[in-house]
Amino acid sequence: MRRKLHAWCATLGVLALSGCNWYYNTLPSPDDLMKLVPWFDHMIKSPAVHPYMRSDVPRTTVPGTVPVDAVEGDWGAEWTAGNWASADRITNPTDPASTLVVGDSVYHIYCTVCHGPAGAADGPVSPKIGAPSLLTPKAQGLSDGHIYSLIRYGRGVMPRYGDKIVLPQERWAVVNYVRKLQADAAARTAAGGTP
Known part of the structure; x- marks a missing residue:
């Protein structure tokens, strides 16, 4: 109870x-x-701070600035607009001789189907889409940065391969391999053969 x-x-x-x-x-x-x-x-009682209130602070980086996180910069908007100055300023940071094996492998995976094994635009898809030869004087006159940007962003009928060839070192290896194909074609022409 x-x-x-x-x-x-x-x-x-x-x-x-x-x-x-x-x-x-x-x-x-x-x-x-x-x-x-x-x-x-x-x-x-303090006033609130609005970090984006000022308009006199620069928002974009100077062209050619090295990113803090060491990630490669992006010039895709300039490239697609037809401004190739940024691409032409890029220099090849790799040693061509040491990257030819990787370049050969990546080239034969992604590029041979259109540009052919020797770069003469004799790949199985080339007649259908009109892929250009990499051995012409025009292609040989392109800067390494321009070829690198073509690989990364594409142009015309060439799709971008920046999402497939992800590592910049592999893209530069393809650039070096294309330069080797061009040098081999020039040597064959000088010897009296066909490019």
Whole structure:
């Protein structure tokens, strides 16, 4: 009997106290405590900062800037607009002799189907789409950066291969291999053969 009475009293007490909000009026709120410390009060009254409010701060990087995270820069918008100056300024950072094996492999995976095994535009798809020869004087006159950008972004009927040949070192290896194909064709022509 006594246990039941205590249980009823406890239950009624909990119900009575849960319906009241007396603690809101008697206990200090965290905001009241913050106002007691001077610098917290100052932080509440400080003006908000809008980091993009100023318009006189430059937003774009200077062309040729090396990214902080060492990720390759993106000149795709300039390239697709026909501005090839950025691409022509890019220099080949690799040693051509050391990348020819990788370049040969990647070239035969992605490029042979259109440009042919020797770069003479005699691949199985070339007659259907009109892929250009890599051995012409025009192709030989392109800068390494221009060829690299063609591989990365594509142009005309050539699709972009930047999403397939992901590593920049492999793209440069293909550029070096194309230069080797051009040199081999020039040597064959000088010897009296066909390019």
